[in-house]
Amino acid sequence: MNHTYLTASLCAATLALVACSGKSPQTPREHSANLGFLAFGDGGYHVDYPKKKHIDHPLSRDAFIEKEKQDWLEDHRPIAEFDHAPLYVYPGTDITTEQGGAQAVGLAMTQLCRQKSCDFAIQLGDNIYPDGADANDGKDDTQRMNDLILAPLQPLFDEHPELTVYSALGNHDWKSSRTGVAKQISWMQQQPNFNLEDRGYYRYHQGEPGNDVEFFVLDTNLLLSGQHFYELPLLPDGSEQNLVDALANDSAQLEQHKRHEVPHHGEDLQQLNWLKEGLKTSTAKWKIVYGHHVLWSIGGTKYAEAHVLKKLLLPSLCQYADAYIAGHEHDLELLTDDCSVATPQITRPKLPLIISGAAAKMRGKHTPFAEQQAKRYPQYELLWSKSFTWGFAHIEIDNQADELVVHFYSTPRDGSGALVNEPSFRFSHRSL
Numbered sequence: 001m002n003h004t005y006l007t008a009s010l011c012a013a014t015l016a017l018v019a020c021s022g023k024s025p026q027t028p029r030e031h032s033a034n035l036g037f038l039a040f041g042d043g044g045y046h047v048d049y050p051k052k053k054h055i056d057h058p059l060s061r062d063a064f065i066e067k068e069k070q071d072w073l074e075d076h077r078p079i080a081e082f083d084h085a086p087l088y089v090y091p092g093t094d095i096t097t098e099q100g101g102a103q104a105v106g107l108a109m110t111q112l113c114r115q116k117s118c119d120f121a122i123q124l125g126d127n128i129y130p131d132g133a134d135a136n137d138g139k140d141d142t143q144r145m146n147d148l149i150l151a152p153l154q155p156l157f158d159e160h161p162e163l164t165v166y167s168a169l170g171n172h173d174w175k176s177s178r179t180g181v182a183k184q185i186s187w188m189q190q191q192p193n194f195n196l197e198d199r200g201y202y203r204y205h206q207g208e209p210g211n212d213v214e215f216f217v218l219d220t221n222l223l224l225s226g227q228h229f230y231e232l233p234l235l236p237d238g239s240e241q242n243l244v245d246a247l248a249n250d251s252a253q254l255e256q257h258k259r260h261e262v263p264h265h266g267e268d269l270q271q272l273n274w275l276k277e278g279l280k281t282s283t284a285k286w287k288i289v290y291g292h293h294v295l296w297s298i299g300g301t302k303y304a305e306a307h308v309l310k311k312l313l314l315p316s317l318c319q320y321a322d323a324y325i326a327g328h329e330h331d332l333e334l335l336t337d338d339c340s341v342a343t344p345q346i347t348r349p350k351l352p353l354i355i356s357g358a359a360a361k362m363r364g365k366h367t368p369f370a371e372q373q374a375k376r377y378p379q380y381e382l383l384w385s386k387s388f389t390w391g392f393a394h395i396e397i398d399n400q401a402d403e404l405v406v407h408f409y410s411t412p413r414d415g416s417g418a419l420v421n422e423p424s425f426r427f428s429h430r431s432l
Contacts (some may be wrong), residue, residue, distance in 0.1 A: 005302045016376055033211040033399045036117035038109055039391040041292065041327020042125025043359030044148040044172070045100045045328075047088045049139070051130045058095040061087055075300060077366055083388045085362040086413050101390030102360040106152035107417025109392060110159060112409060116394060118156075118225045120163060120206060122215070123194075123325030124356060125170025125292030127184065132173045134180030145187045149194070152360075157193050166204060167196040170292035170327065171221045175285075177261045186311055201271050203278055207286075211399040214284035218291030220326075220427045223312055224305055225261040226268035231304045238368025239368045239376070240275055240303065255304070272312060279320035286397055286404070289317060290325035296337065296380050298373065299329040299387075300366025314342035318351055322404055325395075327357035331365065332393070332408050333385040334425055349430040350381070354406055356393040364388055384423055386410060391422065402429045 059067060068084045083296035086099040112118070129150050133141045157163060157319050173184055181200065195204070200219035230252040232241045246252035263269075279287055294302055295310050317324055318339035333355035339346065365387040373380055391410035398405055408422035 034117070034209060035119050035207050035213060035271045035397040037119055037206075037395055038113070038392060039124065039290075039325055039351045039354065039356045039395055040105065040109070040121070040359040041362055042126040042170070042330055042357040043102045043105065043123070043152060044127040045098075045129040045360040046102060046148055047090070047097055047100055049129060049144065049148060050097050054097045055095065058093070058390070060094045061096045064096040071087075072364070075366065076234055076238060076368060077300070077364065079362065081367060083364055086264060086415075098361065100360045101358075101362070101411065101413075101415070102148075102152035104411045104415045105390050105392055106155055106360045108390075108409060108411040108419045109153075109171035110155040111417070111419040112394060113156060113160060113163075117396075118160060118163060118394075119215065121156075121165045122217075122290055122325065123165050123167040124290060124325065125168045125220075126172040126327060126357075127170065128182070129166060129172050129360075131175040132177075132180040133183035133187070134176040136176070141183050142187065145184065146353055149187075150191065153193070161193075165192060165194050166215065166217060167194055168217050168291055169200045169219050169221060174221045174225075174261055175258075182339070197332070199267075199271075201274070207397065210285065211397075212284045213288060214278075214282045215288040216278055216287070216289045216321075218275065218289065218313075219271065219310060220291035220293040221261065222263055223268050223271060223291075224255075224293065224308060225257040226263040227308050227312075228254075229304055229308050234300065234366075234369060237372065238300070238366060238370075239372040250269060275313070276316045279316050282320070285399075285431075287431065288319050288323050288325065289313075289321050292326060293328050294326045295324060296335045296373070296382075297333055297355060298365045298367075298370035298382055299331065299363055300369040302328060303369075310337075310342070310363055314339065314351075318343040318348070319346055320431055321351065322429060323352040323354060323395075323427070325354045325356065325393075327355065327359075329355050329357045330361040330363035331385060331387045332356060332358050332389065332391050332410070332422065334383045334406060334408070336381045336383065338379045338381070349428045351430070352404065352406065352425075352427045354393060354395070356391075356408075358386075358389055358391045358410075360390070362388045368373055383425060384408070386422060391420075398426075401426075403427060404429070 088099040125299040188196040338351035389410045396405040407424035
């Protein structure tokens with residue numbers, strides 16, 4: 001492939017952005033009791049690192065779109081809502097793949113942090129596509145991580161050299177091996193702007209005493225790989241198929257985890273106990289949990305995993321946390337769970353569930369599935385979503401109003417990195 005690597009194009013884009021804005025890098029803001037941070041996920045994709053199937057079984061542009069349309073219809077999605085991500089054709093070939101938006105999102109976040117406080121950032125997993133570090137593709141892992149993790153964020157770091165990104169692991173980060181996970185953790189620990197601790201799950205504080213936030217970062221892939229569950233195809237109306245029926249008609253597929261993903265010596269249970277006790281005993285004013293996988297969504301493909309995680313996590317989240325933030329779905333969503341099922345004995349405000357997984361890839365919503373979710377699960381509510389977009393969230397802890405403020409942003413498909421305002425939402429402080 002003759003495709004130009006990321007660094008040179010990013011430098012040019014960054015210089016152009018600064019020149020056009022006429023602004024110099026932002027100086028540190030004055031001390032404030034409030035906190036503002038970026039939340040983005042699934043940003044580790046670029047066309048220089050394609051899925052093997054796109055090279056071994058190449059498709060032309062028209063064939064690629066046709067395959068996307070077939071998959072869309074097989075999932076019982078309305079054809080009137082069909083769309084696809086921008087496409088990229090490798091130079092000198094007709095091999096087509098999905099265009100990535102990581103560089104554009106990085107530029108958009110850089111613009112936002114000239115306007116709003118960005119005290120730190122959280123990265124929601126799938127930091128390296130498609131197979132994590134230690135992939136069997138002949139590419140150097142240090143270069144891979146420089147290209148996929150660091151380069152899209154370099155414009156942001158150039159203007160905010162002290163900004164720290166607190167990262168989580170996703171399922172693609174786990175794809176190759178435990179060695180690959182360890183390589184990513186080691187690389188991040190050597191970077192001045194990244195933080196990811198050895199176990200893959202950890203906690204940290206932000207903010208001043210009395211107005212502080214404690215964050216609990218989960219390795220949700222490790223939690224799911226310790227569970228036994230089935231993937232069930234949706235029925236034509238978008239509703240979930242009954243497991244008994246799916247087993248009888250041979251459509252249920254047991255979720256298969258690779259051997260290296262399976263928890264060692266109960267490390268998944270240790271993580272769950274760590275979260276429960278940590279949330280229970282935390283003295284922070286605010287408690288926010290984040291990880292890669294979702295608890296609810298309208299994408300129509302992640303619901304089996306979500307049901308498993310709800311059972312594992314919601315009892316603790318509903319009782320002690322102020323929000324749960326995830327990626328995994330390649331879109332922007334805001335949902336709530338009223339906790340009436342998970343903790344019926346406790347009455348508190350609804351739990352905000354923030355999905356920000358559109359930092360490089362796009363995915364469409366499943367409207368019939370979303371409608372069926374709303375009918376079947378009264379504890380669930382979808383407040384807003386935007387599909388087939390690149391984007392991220394900015395979250396503020398407003399200690400004057402005692403509220404958590406969620407603001408979404410997108411950036412156009414042309415890759416310009418322009419910043420597009422999306423809706424914002426406020427939630428009451430709910431933890432004790």
